[in-house]
Amino acid sequence: MKQTRQIKVGPYILGSGNLVRVQSMCNTKTADTEATIKQILALENCGCEINRVAVPDMEAAKSLGTIIKAIHTPLVADIHFDYKLALEAVKQGISKVRINPGNIGDKAKVQEVVRACADKNIPIRIGVNAGSIKELKKFAGRPNWPNEKWAEVMVGEALEQAEVLEQLNFKNYLVSLKSDNVQRTILAAKLLAEKTDIPQHIGLTEAGSFMAGLVKSSIAMSELLRAGIGATIRISLTEDPKMQVRAAYEILKALKLREFGPEIISCPTCGRTQVDIAGAVKELEEKIYSDKELIKLSTGKKIAVMGCIVNGPGEARDADFGIAGGINEGLWFEKGEVKNKIPRADWIKKFTDKIKEK
Ligand code: SF4
The missing domain is CATH 3.20.20.20 (Dihydropteroate synthase-like)
Structure with missing residues (x-):
């Protein structure tokens, strides 16, 4: 070098x-x-x-x-x-x-x-x-x-x-x-x-x-x-x-030259998708990347925003936590394990609460 x-x-x-x-x-x-x-x-x-x-x-x-x-x-x-x-x-x-x-x-x-x-x-x-x-x-x-x-x-x-x-x-x-x-x-x-x-x-x-x-x-x-x-x-x-x-x-x-914020993985969506995944990812990114504290707390975390419950939690099982979309709601999962249903309107709050969790 x-x-x-x-x-x-x-x-x-x-x-x-x-x-x-x-x-x-x-x-x-x-x-x-x-x-x-x-x-x-x-x-x-x-x-x-x-x-x-x-x-x-x-x-x-x-x-x-x-x-x-x-x-x-x-x-x-x-x-x-x-x-x-x-x-x-x-x-x-x-x-x-x-x-x-x-x-x-x-x-x-x-x-x-x-x-x-x-x-x-x-x-x-x-x-x-x-x-x-x-x-x-x-x-x-x-x-x-x-x-x-x-x-x-x-x-x-x-x-x-x-x-x-x-x-x-x-x-x-x-x-x-x-x-x-x-x-x-x-x-x-x-x-x-x-x-x-x-x-x-x-x-x-x-x-x-x-x-x-x-x-x-x-x-x-x-x-x-x-x-x-x-x-x-x-x-x-x-x-x-x-x-x-x-x-x-x-x-x-x-290139692994800087650590900064989470790795957000999201699916490309397909015919199984029943909720606006692109909108949810955009909203989540805008929320995190306009707040220095959220950027800091989420650094190193892997967050998944997936389109369906058929493949979502499984394909994103190495994410720390994430959501798999249904109709106006999603299944919350952590380390591949499905937890509970979250209404679409509460997704971003759920993500930010989880990021802030000690
Ligand atoms: S996770 Fe579900 S909705 Fe997203 S691309 Fe895969 S099958 Fe389609």
Whole structure:
């Protein structure tokens, strides 16, 4: 496994040997502090460990201090073009700055941002997105241009930007190399890991809708995480940011890299199903994954939501507990042993009571 240097973001040590931390990004207007705080608190409740906000103007930059005071997790300022926004974000107490030095322009301006971050021991993420690299724009209409070439150009861009920081003896940074293409993203991240010990924030970008983005991200992230690449992760989905957090944990859980909440197994339903199983699973997941205490208490448990009593309890006999649906009710079972009937309206309460049971 590739070793990287370590950096610190808020309370978290990132880099090899440490947990891969889950990140998301608000889709509120940052200057609307009330909405942004509300969204970050909801993201924290579903397990988001690092949040990023867009800082498109000075009004947004000056709002950061108010937001930081009201939340409990490190906040990252996403800055493009105007270095003064980065300086203001640092002044406001941000925990990390994400910049693309290439679009900040003048080297002296980048240096000023780096010095401000160094003074406050704030890490920087150099965020390279394939779509914004000038050299790659000319190949946009040439899908056959080899993925290896895309990766080389992305890594070249990242190293060029990293050199600006290194020249100032600034080592407190990560790099992300994102594209909407699974292979290009994998190749770029692996190439950077081969060449350097820089920790990486991993994810695709513009990955697509919930379904398409999740499938693409799972394939790409799985390969990188198995290779030991990834200090932080964000799953890009055109969805509620809370689902990005859920998706990241599900990937990490499936690879046994993080423990987080229960394993909920549910049947695909069939002609025997007489109750809305999909609705019940959704309701149960929403209940658990909006409550930090329920997430904690249910971690390590296996919960079953099955469609019928014919096969349900038997097929889910290794679950700690579960329900097998009938008409508007279900049979409650524990470790494969059937207990009692529960009306559909009481299922979620029964699950949460059981999770809380000592
Ligand atoms: S558990 Fe029952 S309802 Fe669900 S798929 Fe199997 S047979 Fe069908």
